[in-house]
Amino acid sequence: MARIPYFDPANAEGRLKETIEKLPGLNIFRMMAHSGDLLAKFTGLGNHILGRAKLDAVLREIAIIRVGVLSKASYEVYQHERIGRDIGMSEDLIKAIHEGPDASAFDDLQHLVMAFTDDVIQNVRASDATFDPLAKHLSHKEMQELTLTIGYYMMVSRFLETFDVDIEEEGNKASVDLKSLERK
Amino acid sequence: MARLPYPDLKDLSPENRDLMASLPPLNVFRMMSGAGASFAPFMQFISAYLNEGALDPELRELVILRVGHLCGSAYEVHQHERVSRTLGMSVPRIQAVKGNLPSDLFSDAENAALLFADEQVAQVKVSDTTFAATHTHLTDPQIVELTLIVGTYLMVCRFLETLEIELEETDIDGSGLEEIEASVKNLNGSE
Secondary structure (H helix, E strand, O other), rough: OOOOOOHHHHHHHHHHHHHHOOOOHHHHOOHHHHHHHHHHHHHHHHHHHHHHOOOHHHHHHHHHHHHHHHHOOOOHHHHHHHHHOOOOHHHHHHHHHHHEEEEEEEEHHHHHHHHHHHHHHHHHHOOOOHHHHHHHOOOOHHHHHHHHHHHHHHHHHHHHHHOOOOOOOOOOOOOOOOHHHHOO | OOOOOOOOHHHHHHHHHHHHHOOOOOHHHHHHHHHHHHHHHHHHHHHHHHHHOOHHHHHHHHHHHHHHHOOOOOOHHHHHHHHHHHHHOOHHHHHOOOOOOOOOOHHHHHHHHHHHHHHHHHHHOOOHHHHHHHHOOOHHHHHHHHHHHHHHHHHHHHHHOOOOOOOOOOOOOOHHHHHHHHHHHHHOOOO
């Protein structure tokens, strides 16, 4: 049960109403709609991280799911495992994200992304040991994108957990449409 | 020395170059202009929460400073101490946010919000007691915003620290918040 009632979309006006109409019917957005017009800015950044980044989508989802796992944010893990499956990630790969950077299902680059993600979450400043090898594989832009993605989903996890946002009922097919984000 | 070179202006998209040119000259923005498509929405997001938010500005800055101290980000603390002074916050209050809670220098709402921030940083999920105590001082939109402000600065501190962004040699004048707002106004509609 969520800690405060979800925002009632019937009460939305103007900019907020337009924003809500464009978003998938997910509880995270229903809760965050309390933020009014600022909701559009939050989702604007999220849409760019998910839909417009240069960073490979599988690497991105590995980092996002790992943030959710370490944050014990079940809603976040649930939604992004769905996205991971949609983009072709195997069950073994998804399971490995729960185990840790040294799981055997990862290739070298995936292992480096996992190790970097753990380091950024736990230590704020990634050490040379995780930053340097990854920076040999990723462009400067991708390193920036990955760092922002980790931070953004730390924020999302805290929001979800602190408000006890509920996973949608079974049968709710609402989902972030990655294809439509990419076309924008 | 930052861990990545600051991007060369000529390598930026016209949109990122124009945005960069209109923002206060801070190294964090110089670096992030190289983050591609996320730069403009990041600036719109930050500007909205700093300029149009529902939280009391001093409470907001105290929370941002607290997150900066907890993350050990000297850059973040330096910039937001400047913003706090510009807002008129007293030096003892700015100093006290480094210390133990509750503090006599803070209002009940500020003490509650800072404890909320501490728990959010350390535990992700704020306890029932702290959530309820904070909710007596803040409205639903404000407590949502408080949670997002803590999260935003966890993200910002990670960006600053992991990319080892260094402080500017001279401080910018004022808070910089109005300049950021004016810069992103030119982008509205393009998100």
